[in-house]
Amino acid sequence: MLNVTGLQKKYKEKTVLENVNFQMKPGEIVGLVGENGAGKSTLLQLLATVMQPTQGDIQLDELSYVTDIKEIRRIIGYVPQDISIWEEFTVEENMLFFEKLSWKKRTKEECRKLCLDMQLTHWKEGVHSLSGGMKRKLNLAISLLHDPAFLLLDEPTVGIDLKSKMEIGSYLRSLAKNEGKMIMYTSHDMDEITTVCDRVYAIGKDPFYLNLLVENKIPVEQLK
Amino acid sequence: MKNILFIRWMRLKKEWRSHICWMLLPIVMTVLIMQGVETWQAETKVPIALVVEEQTEMAARLVDDIASTELLHTQLMPLDEALHRLQQHELDSVFVIREGYEGNILANRRNQLIDAYSSNRSFAYQAVVETITSYAQQDAARSKAAFVIKQLFSDYDMEDEWSYEEIIERSRERQKSEALLQSSFNYYDKDNTTEEQVLPLLKAWGVWAFFAIITTFFLFDWMLKENRPSMRQRWLFTEISYEKYASGSLLFFTVIIFFMDLVTAFIFSSLFQEALTIRVLISLFSFRLTINLLAFLLASVNKQLFMYYIYSLGIALLLIVIGGSIIPLYGLTGKWPWIEELSPVQSLLNGTIPLIWLFILAVLFARWVQKGGKVNA
Numbered sequence: 001m002l003n004v005t006g007l008q009k010k011y012k013e014k015t016v017l018e019n020v021n022f023q024m025k026p027g028e029i030v031g032l033v034g035e036n037g038a039g040k041s042t043l044l045q046l047l048a049t050v051m052q053p054t055q056g057d058i059q060l061d062e063l064s065y066v067t068d069i070k071e072i073r074r075i076i077g078y079v080p081q082d083i084s085i086w087e088e089f090t091v092e093e094n095m096l097f098f099e100k101l102s103w104k105k106r107t108k109e110e111c112r113k114l115c116l117d118m119q120l121t122h123w124k125e126g127v128h129s130l131s132g133g134m135k136r137k138l139n140l141a142i143s144l145l146h147d148p149a150f151l152l153l154d155e156p157t158v159g160i161d162l163k164s165k166m167e168i169g170s171y172l173r174s175l176a177k178n179e180g181k182m183i184m185y186t187s188h189d190m191d192e193i194t195t196v197c198d199r200v201y202a203i204g205k206d207p208f209y210l211n212l213l214v215e216n217k218i219p220v221e222q223l224k
Numbered sequence: 225m226k227n228i229l230f231i232r233w234m235r236l237k238k239e240w241r242s243h244i245c246w247m248l249l250p251i252v253m254t255v256l257i258m259q260g261v262e263t264w265q266a267e268t269k270v271p272i273a274l275v276v277e278e279q280t281e282m283a284a285r286l287v288d289d290i291a292s293t294e295l296l297h298t299q300l301m302p303l304d305e306a307l308h309r310l311q312q313h314e315l316d317s318v319f320v321i322r323e324g325y326e327g328n329i330l331a332n333r334r335n336q337l338i339d340a341y342s343s344n345r346s347f348a349y350q351a352v353v354e355t356i357t358s359y360a361q362q363d364a365a366r367s368k369a370a371f372v373i374k375q376l377f378s379d380y381d382m383e384d385e386w387s388y389e390e391i392i393e394r395s396r397e398r399q400k401s402e403a404l405l406q407s408s409f410n411y412y413d414k415d416n417t418t419e420e421q422v423l424p425l426l427k428a429w430g431v432w433a434f435f436a437i438i439t440t441f442f443l444f445d446w447m448l449k450e451n452r453p454s455m456r457q458r459w460l461f462t463e464i465s466y467e468k469y470a471s472g473s474l475l476f477f478t479v480i481i482f483f484m485d486l487v488t489a490f491i492f493s494s495l496f497q498e499a500l501t502i503r504v505l506i507s508l509f510s511f512r513l514t515i516n517l518l519a520f521l522l523a524s525v526n527k528q529l530f531m532y533y534i535y536s537l538g539i540a541l542l543l544i545v546i547g548g549s550i551i552p553l554y555g556l557t558g559k560w561p562w563i564e565e566l567s568p569v570q571s572l573l574n575g576t577i578p579l580i581w582l583f584i585l586a587v588l589f590a591r592w593v594q595k596g597g598k599v600n601a
Contacts, residue, residue: 078457080457082454088238089234093234100464103462142458143461146461
């Protein structure tokens with residue numbers, strides 16, 4: 001369960017986020033849409049503990065973002081907008097490298113299954129020769145290595161083809177619905193985000209606002 | 225630690241070629257430069273030819289004296305060949321030790337002992353003539369002194385006391401043991417250190433240190449590559465923090481590079497007759513630790529690879545210059561001994577441990593580790 005209360009973020013004198021309040025339950029996918037510079041990435045980075053808020057309170061499963069930061073990081077999976085993988089490694093080497101760093105130890109087969117679950121089949125292939133979509137999938141797979149309960153994805157499908165987008169979307173839904181993971185997701189693609197998410201917030205600036213835009217009362221699977 | 229070593233090994237496997245190059249470069253460059261300088265020094269000696277017409281002990285000694293003169297490259301050859309090569313300007317000058325050299329010296333005749341030939345390009349002729357004349361004068365003076373002593377023995381009826389040869393031999397021994405042209409001073413109650421030391425143009429460890437510092441900085445660029453902004457966020461969500469990984473990697477690199485340093489010490493010992501003692505190895509290890517810590521900390525405060533390389537080159541040059549490995553600092557260190565502490569290179573050359581450097585770097589490293597655990601991204 002995520003509780004965000006009165007969240008504010010300022011860069012020097014400039015207010016980027018103001019009085020943000022919302023909640024998330026396990027198994028829920030929340031989307032964020034908005035123009036560039038509206039504060040989507042900032043909000044995600046605050047929730048990912050990459051940044052600290054100027055004001056406000058965040059609690060994740062009753063853990064405080066101020067005092068329990070190490071414990072929180074263990075249950076967060078953050079997929080940054082930039083692809084953070086080793087270009088000179090193969091898919092296998094990337095997975096094994098980050099598995100060794102991870103809290104959760106997995107066998108090579110488990111790492112491979114994680115990739116196969118999201119249709120990333122080029123296990124032995126060098127990352128430099130992968131398509132953008134495959135790199136995005138690997139970027140996501142690495143963030144899932146420690147089996148996080150709360151997944152934050154910053155534009156995970158930017159610049160990739162429709163098939164890969166649909167595969168990633170479908171995989172995220174299965175993670176939320178089958179494994180009860182909370183997922184927060186940003187995108188510029190309205191169609192994609194309304195298809196994948198249970199709730200979609202619109203975020204904007206001058207003045208700052210965060211409005212509930214879409215709430216799929218009917219399960220997304222039935223909408224399709 | 226096992227996991228850190230495993231992933232460090234994974235990274236190393238991808239860059240082993242460049243790493244091997246950087247680790248071998250200091251040895252290769254030092255050997256090339258030292259041998260180049262040696263060749264250059266040999267080629268810059270003044271080439272002269274000696275034509276020895278007389279086969280006596282005194283003539284042979286004169287040849288030895290001339291041949292052992294550091295700035296002369298002396299070759300023995302027949303007169304015809306010597307003059308031909310002089311005409312071709314392959315030789316600066318030609319000297320002929322004429323038949324009757326010893327006889328003339330013994331007879332106290334000092335003229336026409338040696339014939340000399342020069343060409344219009346004999347730039348060092350006057351200096352070489354002075355040198356060779358001084359050797360002949362030495363023989364003549366020694367011989368005359370021996371005769372005077374013999375005369376004194378004769379005057380005091382002690383003719384059987386010493387022979388002419390014994391006096392000459394004793395005179396040579398005295399010359400060697402007392403170094404008559406050298407004066408040395410020493411402070412009261414201090415050890416007398418009059419042993420003459422020939423200072424080499426370049427020191428092998430000094431040249432090596434320059435390349436070792438630069439290549440160490442290049443080897444440590446992984447600090448920036450593996451902690452680039454996009455990757456930095458990954459390290460927040462890992463059990464092994466970046467600080468632990470980087471510290472483990474520092475240890476890993478120190479072990480690997482020090483192994484190469486040991487190989488270097490063995491090579492230098494066999495090629496350049498450098499000492500290979502426990503003291504040298506301890507000094508080498510402390511130098512390695514200092515340079516690795518310096519490269520590590522410099523990389524940790526830089527965000528741009530290009531700027532890191534620029535700073536690295538600047539620091540390497542500075543350490544080498546104030547370390548006295550290229551420009552000797554004997555005069556300065558005599559006046560201000562603290563200058564020796566400014567560069568770990570000086571400690572390496574002196575076979576000591578750069579304690580101040582190590583202490584400061586260890587404190588900064590501890591602070592980095594402590595701070596790294598607290599900072600956010």
